[in-house]
Structures are given as structure tokens and as C-alpha cells.
Amino acid sequence: MSQENPASIAQPPAHSSPEETAHSIFSAALRAQLPVALWRLPNGTEVQAVVAAQLADALPPLEGPTRGFAFCPFQPSENAPVLFLPAQLYFSGKADAVPEKGEGHLPSQFWADLEKTAAKPTVGGGWPSHPGGAAKAIPRDAFEQTVATAVKAMQEGCLEKVVLSRTKTLPLFEGFDLLQAFTQLTRLYPTAFVSLVAIPGVGTWLGATPELLVQIDRHQVFRTVALAGTQPLVDGLTPADAIWRQKEIEEQALVQRYVVSCFRHLRLHEYVEMGPRTVRAGNLLHLRTDFSAAMAEVGFPKLGTHMLELLHPTSAVGGMPKAAALQMINQLEGHDRRYYSGYLGPVQVGQETNLFVNLRCVELGAHTVTAYAGAGMTADSNPAQEWQETELKMQTVLRLFQASES
Ligand SMILES: C=C(O[C@H]1C=CC=C(C(=O)O)[C@@H]1O)C(=O)O
Numbered sequence: 063m064s065q066e067n068p069a070s071i072a073q074p075p076a077h078s079s080p081e082e083t084a085h086s087i088f089s090a091a092l093r094a095q096l097p098v099a100l101w102r103l104p105n106g107t108e109v110q111a112v113v114a115a116q117l118a119d120a121l122p123p124l125e126g127p128t129r130g131f132a133f134c135p136f137q138p139s140e141n142a143p144v145l146f147l148p149a150q151l152y153f154s155g156k157a158d159a160v161p162e163k164g165e166g167h168l169p170s171q172f173w174a175d176l177e178k179t180a181a182k183p184t185v186g187g188g189w190p191s192h193p194g195g196a197a198k199a200i201p202r203d204a205f206e207q208t209v210a211t212a213v214k215a216m217q218e219g220c221l222e223k224v225v226l227s228r229t230k231t232l233p234l235f236e237g238f239d240l241l242q243a244f245t246q247l248t249r250l251y252p253t254a255f256v257s258l259v260a261i262p263g264v265g266t267w268l269g270a271t272p273e274l275l276v277q278i279d280r281h282q283v284f285r286t287v288a289l290a291g292t293q294p295l296v297d298g299l300t301p302a303d304a305i306w307r308q309k310e311i312e313e314q315a316l317v318q319r320y321v322v323s324c325f326r327h328l329r330l331h332e333y334v335e336m337g338p339r340t341v342r343a344g345n346l347l348h349l350r351t352d353f354s355a356a357m358a359e360v361g362f363p364k365l366g367t368h369m370l371e372l373l374h375p376t377s378a379v380g381g382m383p384k385a386a387a388l389q390m391i392n393q394l395e396g397h398d399r400r401y402y403s404g405y406l407g408p409v410q411v412g413q414e415t416n417l418f419v420n421l422r423c424v425e426l427g428a429h430t431v432t433a434y435a436g437a438g439m440t441a442d443s444n445p446a447q448e449w450q451e452t453e454l455k456m457q458t459v460l461r462l463f464q465a466s467e468s
Contacts, residue, residue, distance in 0.1 A: 080155045084109040085241045086176055087153055087161060092183055092260060094172040095190075097147045099131040101257040101408065102248045103416060104274075108155030109248065110411065114147035115168050117261070121146050124278055124366040124415045125357075129164060132417060133259055133267075135404040136375060137388070141194065142400040145261065152411065183240045191427045192265035197229045197397040197434070205452075206445035208394045215390065216441040223316050224381035224390050227436030228452055229397050232463055234429050243268060243462045251344055251458075255418040257406060267401055269423030270458060272343035275373060275405045278366040280413040282357045286369065288321045288338070290314040290378050290438055291349040292451050301340040304347050309442040314338055314349040316440075317378045321353055324372040332360045343422070344458045366415060379403035379419060379436065400425070402434035422458040433460045 078086065084100055088111065091098035097114045112131040121144065122128035129149045135142035149164040161176070183189050200208075205228050212224050244258045247270045254270035277285040291310030295301075318338065325333050337351035357365045381387025391399075402425075407417040425432045435455035437448045 080153075080157060080159060081109050081245070083159075083161070084111045084153055084155055087111045087113060087151065088241060088258065088260070089183060090172055090175040092189055093175055094169055095262045096168065096172060097145075097261040097264075099133070099147055099257065099259045099406075099408075100244060101131075101255065102155075104253050104255055110155045110408065111151070111153040111161075112147050112149045112408070112411075113151040113168060113172070115150045115166050116148070118146040118148055119143055122409065123364065124276065124370065124409055124417075125364055126410045129410045131259070131407065131411075132409050133261065133264075133401065133404075133406045134374075135401050136379065136399040139398075141398060142264075142404070145264065146409070147261075149411070154412065185234045185236065185238050185429060189240060189260050189266040189426055190262045190264065192400070192425065193263070194398075196231045196427055196430050196432045197400070197425070199229045199231055199432075200396050202449055204396075205449055209439055209443060209445035209448050212390060212394060212439050213441060213443050213445070216439065216443075221386040221390065222382045223313060223377055223438055223440050224387045225377075225379050225403075225436045225438045226391065226448070227395060227397075227399060227402065227434055229432050229434050230456055230460070231427075231430050231432045232460065234426075234431055234463065238463070240266075240268070240426070246462055247459065254343065254422070255407065255416070257418075259406065265401075266426040267406075267420070267423055268426065268459065269420060270344070271418045271421045271423065272341070272348065273378065273419040273421055274416070275376070275407075275419050276366050276370045276415065276417045278357070278415040282363075283354055284357050284362075284365045284369065285352065285354045286321060286373060287353065288314060288317040288351040288376075288378070289341075289348050290317045292437070292455070293347050294454055295342060295345050295347050301342050301347055304340040306340075306349060309440055310349065312442075313438045313440055314351070316382050317376060318351045320377045320382060320384075321351070321373065324369055325353075325355075327372055328362065328365075328368055330355065330360055330362060330365070346454060346458070370417065374405060375403060376419070378438070379421070381438070399434065403436065422455060424459050424463070431460070431463045 333355040433456040
């Protein structure tokens with residue numbers, strides 16, 4: 063293969079399935095200490111990959127032409143900056159596909175390494191971890207006390223909703239295999255956006271999120287959702303059987319109103335709104351309203367970029383009113399959310415942009431795994447139930463980190 067011509071096509075490792083090629087790309091990028099993202103779209107089959115030579119510290123316009131992968135925090139800080147991985151390598155994951163070279167050069171060591179059989183990344187620092195170590199976890203009674211404080215503030219009318227989160231750290235079991243965990247998530251959660259992002263100096267994140275933030279499809283249709291309200295999926299029941307309490311209906315309606323307020327801000331009235339309806343996310347059920355708008359027809363060719371600026375962070379991860387909720391989160395949560403409840407996904411890949419809220423995710427240390435989860439609180443919240451809800455959400459991914467699951 064040529065390393066001189068950036069537009070040329072690289073050879074995949076011999077006799078590989080597309081999934082094995084994606085795994086080889088990930089392993090070779092780790093060895094070369096290059097930023098890399100693997101993902102599988104909801105209801106998709108292909109495991110796609112992007113490798114970057116250098117990170118950008120801002121997103122390009124979502125409507126094109128720059129191709130890459132966005133990895134953005136809840137609130138940008140020195141500890142968690144906005145990051146964009148320009149696709150110096152892109153792999154579509156389709157049958158017979160080969161890794162495509164983008165603009166810019168990846169080191170020749172990476173290409174040479176890609177053709178060898180990949181050693182699997184396992185426990186002990188095979189992947190980058192955050193230099194600051196694992197986020198601080200709080201015990202159950204402290205979390206419930208925090209929820210009680212927030213509920214009181216909402217009963218006094220200071221704000222309508224706040225999403226409070228917590229973390230939980232477990233040791234990695236002997237023989238844990240990161241790529242196997244990614245594959246397990248793709249099989250367990252066919253309707254989720256499953257991703258594995260490893261960035262030197264920043265960290266390694268794995269997740270299976272149910273929440274779309276911004277989609278621009280190849281026909282230039284913009285989509286977003288209002289997702290909130292949680293209950294466990296009880297054995298033998300289907301989403302159609304779900305009955306929702308007033309508290310969850312109101313919680314989701316607040317997110318829905320927030321999305322509508324973003325359209326109104328742009329003076330856009332010609333959008334389509336469908337729902338709410340009950341959707342499944344693993345072993346949980348949520349309420350979801352779907353929004354769409356044909357960007358050219360409504361006269362907003364850059365609608366995706368504008369809506370992203372207005373939407374994030376939505377009240378599904380922040381609260382209402384936004385400023386008061388963010389202030390309360392910063393005051394009451396004892397940890398830095400970093401990339402949890404930020405957003406991530408491919409930009410201008412296959413003529414589409416697909417950004418998701420980074421939920422149901424974990425951050426890998428060399429020997430530990432940290433799960434993050436939050437729950438929407440209103441004046442009617444019960445602290446013990448909110449703890450339980452965050453436990454269930456964490457289990458979406460954390461179940462893979464209990465040795466018996468592997
Ligand atoms: C904040 C999370 O979920 C959000 C998305 C769906 C339902 C939610 C809820 O019921 O609270 C949250 O708003 C999380 O998974 O950490």
C-alpha cells in the first residue's frame with residue numbers, strides 16, 4: 063500500500079471479517095497512541111471506525127464537508143475539552159470494505175502494524191486512561207440526601223427539574239477484554255448507539271446510549287428526540303403495556319417543551335412532532351417524542367448546527383430552567399461528569415451526521431471501570447427510587463464487568 067498518497071486505499075489485514083478489521087484498526091491505533099473511535103449505529107450491523115492523527119478542539123459545521131467523530135463533554139473544561147477526531151482513516155464496516163485514507167497522514171508505523179494480527183487490549187493499561195483517575199463516588203445515604211435537597215428546592219419553586227448523577231467504580235476482572243465487551247454491547251442492545259472511544263491523555267469510554275441528540279440524514283432531514291421517564295421492563299410485558307405515573311409524564315413533557323423552545327428560538331414552526339410513546343432501552347423503558355424537519359424545505363440549511371448549539375445540554379441531562387439546573391448540578395454533584403451526558407458520534411460519515419447523548423456509559427482506567435448515571439428529579443421525586451433508577455441505568459453496561467457475564 064502507498065503511504066504517500068492520502069487518497070489511496072489501505073489493505074485490510076488478510077482473511078478478516080469486517081468486525082475483525084475494525085478491531086485490528088482499534089488495536090493498531092492504541093499501539094500507535096492515536097485517537098480512535100469505533101461505533102455501531104442503532105439498528106445497524108456495521109462496526110465503523112475513525113482514526114485521527116491529530117485532534118481538533120472544535121467541531122466543524124455538521125452539514126459538511128469535514129468527516130470525523132465528535133467527542134464532547136457535558137460542560138467543556140480543561141479536564142474535558144470539546145474534541146473532534148478528523149477521519150485520517152475511515153472504515154465503513156461493510157462487507158469487502160477496506161480502510162479508507164482521509165486527508166492528512168497517519169504514521170507509517172500504524173499502517174505497518176495494521177497488517178499484523180492484533181493483540182487484544184486487555185487489563186493493565188492497554189488503553190488510555192484519564193490522568194486524574196476515577197471520578198469520586200458517593201455512598202447511597204449521601205446521594206439520597208442530595209436528592210432530598212434538590213426536591214426541597216423544587217418544592218419551593220426554585221426550579222422545575224434537575225438531573226443529578228453519580229458514579230460507581232469496580233475493579234476490572236482478570237482477563238477482561240475491551241473489544242469483546244464492545245461486541246457484547248452491540249449484541250445486547252441492537253437499537254442503541256454503541257461506541258468505544260480511546261483518546262491518549264483523555265481516556266477510554268464505552269457505552270450503549272438510547273438518546274439521539276442530532277441527526278442529519280442523507281436527504282438533509284434533521285431529527286432529534288425528547289427522551290425521559292424511566293421504568294424497568296417487567297418480564298412478560300411489552301412497551302405497549304407500560305403505564306406511566308404523572309411524575310414521569312411531566313418529566314418527559316419538560317424535555318419536549320425544551321426542544322420546542324429551541325425550534326421557536328429559531329422561529330421555525332414547520333417541524334413534525336410525534337409522540338410521546340414508550341420505547342425500550344435494554345431492560346428499561348422510556349418515554350420518547352420524535353421531532354424532524356426537512357432542512358432545505360424549511361429554509362434552514364444549517365439547522366443541525368444551530369439546533370446542536372441550542373439543545374445541548376437538554377433537560378434530559380441538565381434540567382429546567384437550564385441555568386438554574388446547571389448551577390445546582392455543579393453545587394450538589396461531588397464529581398466531574400467529563401464526557402458523561404456530553405455527546406458523541408460520526409459527523410459527515412456516509413453523508414450523514416449522527417450525534418448521541420453519552421449515556422449508559424463507562425470510563426476505563428487501567429485496572430478499574432467507572433459507570434455514570436443520572437435521574438431526572440422533580441418536586442415529586444423519592445430519593446430511594448432515584449438511587450434505584452441510577453443503579454438500573456448503570457447495569458446497562460456494568461453487567462459486562464461482572465466476571466460471570468463474560
Ligand atoms: C440521565 C440519564 O438518562 C436520561 C435519559 C432518559 C431518562 C432519564 C430519566 O428518566 O431520568 C434521563 O433523563 C442517564 O441514563 O444517566
